[in-house]
Amino acid sequence: MDPRYSILFEPLKIGPVTAPNRFVSMPHAIGHSYLMPNGAIGIRETRAEGGWGIVAMHLSEIDPTSDLAGLPYERLWDEGDVAAHARSVERIHSHGALASIELAHTGIRSRGISTGYPAMGPSVVPILKPDMPFMAKAMDKEDIRNLRQMYRAATRRAKAAGYDIVYVYASHEASILWHFLSPAYNFRTDEYGGSFENRLRLFREVLEETKDEAGDDMAVAVRFAVHELSGPKRILNSGEGRDVVEALADLPDLWDVNVSSWSRDSGTARYDAEGFQEEFTSFVKQVTGKPVLGVGRFTSPDAMVSQIRRGVLDLIGAARPSIADPFLPAKIREGRIEDIRECIGCNICVAVETIGVELRCTQNPTISEEWRRGWHPEKIPAAGNAKTVLIVGSGPAGLEAALVLAKAGHEVTVAERAEEMGGRSAREARIKGLASWGRVKDYRLYQLQQMPNVNLYPGSELDADGIAEFGADHVLLATGAPWRGDGAGRTRLTPIPGFAGAALTPDDVMDGAAIAHSVVIYDDDHYYMANALAADLAARGHAVHLVTPMPSLSAWMGHTLEQPRMVAEMKAAGVRMYPNSVATGWSGEGLAVSRGDTGEALPAIAGATLVAVGTRLPDTRLGEALTAQGLPYRTIGDAECPGIIQGAVYSGHRHARELLGTEPDDRVFKRERPTLFL
Amino acid sequence: MKILVTVKRVVDYNVKIRVKTDGSGVELTNVKMSMNPFDEISVEEALRLKEAGKASEVVVVSIGPAKAEETLRTALAMGADRAILVETDDVIEPLAVAKIVKGVVEAEQPGLVIVGKQAIDDDSNQTGQMLSALLGWAQGTFASKVEIGDGKAQVTREVDGGLQTIEIKLPAVVTTDLRLNEPRYASLPNIMKAKKKPLDKKTPADFGVDTTPRLKVLKTEEPGGRKAGIKVKSVAELVDKLKNEAGLL
Numbered sequence: 066m067d068p069r070y071s072i073l074f075e076p077l078k079i080g081p082v083t084a085p086n087r088f089v090s091m092p093h094a095i096g097h098s099y100l101m102p103n104g105a106i107g108i109r110e111t112r113a114e115g116g117w118g119i120v121a122m123h124l125s126e127i128d129p130t131s132d133l134a135g136l137p138y139e140r141l142w143d144e145g146d147v148a149a150h151a152r153s154v155e156r157i158h159s160h161g162a163l164a165s166i167e168l169a170h171t172g173i174r175s176r177g178i179s180t181g182y183p184a185m186g187p188s189v190v191p192i193l194k195p196d197m198p199f200m201a202k203a204m205d206k207e208d209i210r211n212l213r214q215m216y217r218a219a220t221r222r223a224k225a226a227g228y229d230i231v232y233v234y235a236s237h238e239a240s241i242l243w244h245f246l247s248p249a250y251n252f253r254t255d256e257y258g259g260s261f262e263n264r265l266r267l268f269r270e271v272l273e274e275t276k277d278e279a280g281d282d283m284a285v286a287v288r289f290a291v292h293e294l295s296g297p298k299r300i301l302n303s304g305e306g307r308d309v310v311e312a313l314a315d316l317p318d319l320w321d322v323n324v325s326s327w328s329r330d331s332g333t334a335r336y337d338a339e340g341f342q343e344e345f346t347s348f349v350k351q352v353t354g355k356p357v358l359g360v361g362r363f364t365s366p367d368a369m370v371s372q373i374r375r376g377v378l379d380l381i382g383a384a385r386p387s388i389a390d391p392f393l394p395a396k397i398r399e400g401r402i403e404d405i406r407e408c409i410g411c412n413i414c415v416a417v418e419t420i421g422v423e424l425r426c427t428q429n430p431t432i433s434e435e436w437r438r439g440w441h442p443e444k445i446p447a448a449g450n451a452k453t454v455l456i457v458g459s460g461p462a463g464l465e466a467a468l469v470l471a472k473a474g475h476e477v478t479v480a481e482r483a484e485e486m487g488g489r490s491a492r493e494a495r496i497k498g499l500a501s502w503g504r505v506k507d508y509r510l511y512q513l514q515q516m517p518n519v520n521l522y523p524g525s526e527l528d529a530d531g532i533a534e535f536g537a538d539h540v541l542l543a544t545g546a547p548w549r550g551d552g553a554g555r556t557r558l559t560p561i562p563g564f565a566g567a568a569l570t571p572d573d574v575m576d577g578a579a580i581a582h583s584v585v586i587y588d589d590d591h592y593y594m595a596n597a598l599a600a601d602l603a604a605r606g607h608a609v610h611l612v613t614p615m616p617s618l619s620a621w622m623g624h625t626l627e628q629p630r631m632v633a634e635m636k637a638a639g640v641r642m643y644p645n646s647v648a649t650g651w652s653g654e655g656l657a658v659s660r661g662d663t664g665e666a667l668p669a670i671a672g673a674t675l676v677a678v679g680t681r682l683p684d685t686r687l688g689e690a691l692t693a694q695g696l697p698y699r700t701i702g703d704a705e706c707p708g709i710i711q712g713a714v715y716s717g718h719r720h721a722r723e724l725l726g727t728e729p730d731d732r733v734f735k736r737e738r739p740t741l742f743l
Numbered sequence: 744m745k746i747l748v749t750v751k752r753v754v755d756y757n758v759k760i761r762v763k764t765d766g767s768g769v770e771l772t773n774v775k776m777s778m779n780p781f782d783e784i785s786v787e788e789a790l791r792l793k794e795a796g797k798a799s800e801v802v803v804v805s806i807g808p809a810k811a812e813e814t815l816r817t818a819l820a821m822g823a824d825r826a827i828l829v830e831t832d833d834v835i836e837p838l839a840v841a842k843i844v845k846g847v848v849e850a851e852q853p854g855l856v857i858v859g860k861q862a863i864d865d866d867s868n869q870t871g872q873m874l875s876a877l878l879g880w881a882q883g884t885f886a887s888k889v890e891i892g893d894g895k896a897q898v899t900r901e902v903d904g905g906l907q908t909i910e911i912k913l914p915a916v917v918t919t920d921l922r923l924n925e926p927r928y929a930s931l932p933n934i935m936k937a938k939k940k941p942l943d944k945k946t947p948a949d950f951g952v953d954t955t956p957r958l959k960v961l962k963t964e965e966p967g968g969r970k971a972g973i974k975v976k977s978v979a980e981l982v983d984k985l986k987n988e989a990g991l992l
């Protein structure tokens with residue numbers, strides 16, 4: 066092992082248990098929930114196998130009065146739930162890692178609609194989802210006594226399941242303990258409201274009682290957000306955020322500290338750099354003598370070592386980096402730094418969780434497939450006999466397919482039309498704020514460049530004759546999908562008058578097309594492209610008007626948690642924003658628009674250049690020419706179905722596995738079926 | 744004028760080099776190989792001279808295993824006209840290489856031989872110089888600029904502390920340095936076309952060269968890893984350490 070990194074592999078005593086190293090796979094929802102324990106165990110076991118010293122079970126609700134209806138979280142309500150947890154713990158232990166569990170009552174974050182019990186809070190307040198017409202009831206003394214009993218009972222169940230570390234969770238505005246603590250939600254006048262000590266009371270009681278139940282078997286960790294960067298901003302590290310750590314200083318065995326709310330804790334690469342939480346959490350180690358754990362999208366061992374050496378953290382937590390590369394610790398241990406598949410900080414993992422589906426990741430297409438498809442993030446089954454494979458296109462899908470097939474032992478040739486390899490992950494990475502998209506190609510290209518059975522050819526456009534002449538056993542077309550310039554988008558499927566021929570597409574902009582000073586960008590895509598181009602062009606001195614037919618800018622960035630920051634970025638960059646504005650035509654001097662909801666005409670938006678960000682359409686001519694020649698091929702990635710980079714990587718991976726013949730012919734993977742009682 | 748260019752198949756420059764566990768050399772099994780980057784520069788220079796009308800034919804030669812044919816095909820795909828593979832599985836040291844190339848030169852009668860200043864596998868930096876001595880030709884080593892005149896060439900050399908321009912008589916041997924040019928790459932369509940270009944196979948014996956090694960490798964070691972840094976508490980401590988431990992001040 067590289068001596069520079071050995072400190073990361075030093076064991077650490079945490080209360081009655083000892084972590085084998087400094088790597089912690091953090092609590093993060095995985096979309097499998099209590100309904101799909103096998104798939105969930107597959108994800109966590111892979112972490113333990115990949116070398117994480119502590120593997121966390123994410124937010125687990127302790128009682129039916131905590132009800133995150135529709136969101137894929139975990140439960141530990143009663144004895145019946147223990148078995149699934151125990152199996153998960155056993156799989157984690159089998160690789161030498163410790164298992165932790167984050168027990169939670171989600172208070173006013175609950176919805177109280179699925180289980181039928183009302184959400185509970187310190188006071189009668191709306192639940193923390195303003196778009197849902199539900200309220201939380203104020204807890205009376207008996208409710209509080211019951212709640213404390215719930216925590217005690219859940220802690221006993223956690224112990225029965227074999228966990229090594231139990232969490233008292235007070236972060237992300239998602240814990241009743243936080244709701245009692247924050248003067249933003251606590252309007253009580255009894256001993257649980259008012260003064261700081263009163264608002265802290267429930268937190269302290271639950272922590273003391275959890276310690277009591279944990280006894281000498283389990284360590285007790287507190288997860289606490291020491292600083293609110295968004296939300297009501299009442300708990301700050303200059304005030305009560307610090308006061309809490311001082312008040313509870315040596316009570317827990319481990320402090321797991323971060324920032325709130327979730328959107329700032331899981332900050333994306335566009336807005337937050339690796340290690341960005343340090344400035345908010347670094348005081349904690351001065352206040353407590355107990356080990357401190359923290360996060361910050363850590364992917365580089367140097368940054369991790371620096372945190373420990375400079376006395377900021379004792380344990381390095383990673384949620385997203387552990388999703389993108391479950392084997393990150395093992396790779397550092399083995400000195401394979403170049404093999405780390407770095408998280409690109411795009412929050413697709415978060416977005417799919419907020420829509421309630423199984424975890425997905427741009428960099429790691431095997432996530433969620435460990436159990437049900439048997440996909441391992443590092444191992445590819447060897448191909449029986451080596452075949453030649455020609456992949457046309459080196460974007461995310463082409464490179465991922467190349468890597469899978471080359472690892473399996475095939476002779477892989479990648480032909481790229483452009484002078485530069487990487488397709489959209491190279492091109493888009495040059496747009497302001499999107500540099501980390503380049504990691505998609507960087508990781509794969511480096512791997513491919515090491516392999517003797519791989520040939521990479523940039524500057525190599527092939528036509529059907531060229532492909533036929535090459536004579537590969539298998540041909541994969543990964544030629545991507547160019548943007549349309551005719552105005553067809555997600556809300557309007559047909560061209561907009563005046564767009565075709567006049568509007569520039571994102572491809573044109575990326576290729577350096579001439580752009581006038583005043584630019585109108587019409588966003589009917591609703592993800593990052595339009596606003597990233599807006600920020601880029603604004604930074605280059607253009608006057609930018611960003612127009613969208615939807616009621617707010619970039620709905621999908623609500624799911625990646627970036628929307629508020631993006632809007633703030635636009636504002637700071639001087640980009641003028643026009644939500645709820647449907648384009649009806651381009652005159653050459655301006656965009657005619659009408660209100661999205663009422664249809665009333667709005668004043669035209671003047672500009673000299675129009676950029677249309679709508680949908681993309683694959684160019685199918687090469688495939689058709691191959692078909693005409695009778696040459697079989699597969700179309701993968703955006704060329705098969707235009708989508709997000711995650712989709713392209715996944716497509717490349719899946720098609721490659723299908724080509725290896727390891728996938729089910731009927732497409733049906735293993736499922737977790739509900740038990741029939743009738 | 745005909746130009747002869749030497750190309751060597753070496754471990755690809757992108758590949759992370761690993762030393763064999765017994766220290767006898769660098770791990771080559773199952774490792775990606777490609778053209779020595781300095782030789783790509785040599786091929787590029789020859790092609791540019793041809794494109795400028797200064798040369799009539801570019802012939803590439805490689806000495807190595809059968810697989811070196813792929814490396815020659817790459818040179819042909821870049822635009823070379825013809826290739827010669829002197830096939831051998833033995834380890835060929837610079838002197839033997841120079842002797843074999845001398846044999847090729849005698850058969851081909853080029854007006855200029857372009858050799859990479861060194862190969863990135865063993866970094867010998869000897870072949871070009873030995874070849875010029877064996878041929879009794881002028882040499883222009885570490886070239887960052889080559890201009891062909893009437894029966895002579897001006898070669899700008901990268902020397903310690905700057906550049907030196909010399910004039911040499913042709914025929915001559917030039918060895919190429921990094922800044923000479925930015926080589927084109929072989930595209931896949933050109934690789935396919937290159938399959939039809941002529942490639943002659945020879946053996947060292949054809950040139951009467953004995954390739955028995957004269958050098959013995961005693962040990963091959965990886966460079967030592969960087970040691971972990973330390974944290975100092977004050978400027979005074981830093982100065983002290985730089986003076987007394989690092990010996991830098």
Ligand SMILES: Cc1cc2nc3c(=O)[nH]c(=O)nc-3n(C[C@H](O)[C@H](O)[C@H](O)COP(=O)(O)O)c2cc1C
Pocket residue numbers: 091092093094095123124167236237288323330331332360361362363382383384385386414415418
């Ligand atoms: C998909 C996803 C789900 C998460 N779910 C939880 C959770 O259940 N409980 C929790 O405390 N934090 C959760 N988090 C926050 C992470 O634990 C972590 O604090 C945050 O992502 C910052 O760490 P990172 O930069 O290493 O990703 C989640 C994060 C992600 C990305």
Ligand code: SF4
Pocket residue numbers: 384385386388389407408409410411412413414415425426427428429
């Ligand atoms: S989806 Fe994006 S942010 Fe999430 S882990 Fe993967 S690469 Fe990182």
